[in-house]
Amino acid sequence: MLVVQGKHLTAVTPLYSQQFDFAFGPWVEQEADWDHGVDSPPPIDWPRPCCEITFNKATVQYHLPTKNKVTDNHDLSLGQKASNSGRLVTALKSIDLKLSGNPQERRIGIVGRTGAGKSSLASSIFRLIEPTILEEDRLDIHRTSTKRGPILVDGVDLSRIGLHELRSRFSILPQEPIIFAGTLRFNLDPFGKLPDIDLWRAIESAHLTDWVRSTNAGLDYECGEGGANLSVCK
Structure with missing residues (x-):
């Protein structure tokens, strides 16, 4: 019995070690302050549409x-x-x-x-x-x-x-699209700050209005993690 338990312990120890290193490893640095910096806030009109x-x-x-x-x-x-x-x-x-x-x-x-x-x-x-x-x-x-x-x-x-x-002042298009498990509304507006009309405008710009309406759920359509239930073009 002790031999069997020892084998199980040997098998799972590396997993716990990796999790511990990930959670407490000294290379996991914390991000800077979310809202307050030395020169906060930046000007309201910053940055310009074509910034230097x-x-x-x-x-x-x-x-x-x-x-x-x-x-x-x-x-x-x-x-x-x-x-x-x-x-x-x-x-x-x-x-x-x-x-x-x-x-x-x-x-x-x-x-x-x-x-x-x-x-x-x-x-x-x-x-x-x-x-x-x-x-x-x-x-x-x-x-x-x-x-x-x-x-x-x-x-x-x-x-x-x-x-x-x-x-919040910049946008970026990553090499790989990021889709979270959640509604289409959440993926378009994760902080819930925009009215639906703005979300529909974005969908229309992507030429996906017909598809979104065809789901019957509209903005409440549930997206799979990583876009698992979406085609590549969507």
């Missing part, structure tokens, strides 16, 4: 958990270093880039191989990954500029406003 975006020596790093403890930094590839919380991977380093706020000058295309940092560039604007400034870059910025945040939009330092204040 400045990457000010922005660096993006994230922790990649490792199963095996790394004991020799020489075993790591360039741009990575050992850490108590796993590998610290540098996705973008010291990005100096200014995107004009003039609509006539804005034709932007970012290309690169897989893993080059294209998604990290967009994620850093939304602070899904917090951009930082390396110490050596910070000293240079202090000498040459009064704007010292890693990313500025129309002069506003994104690191100094609340996450909701930032993310």
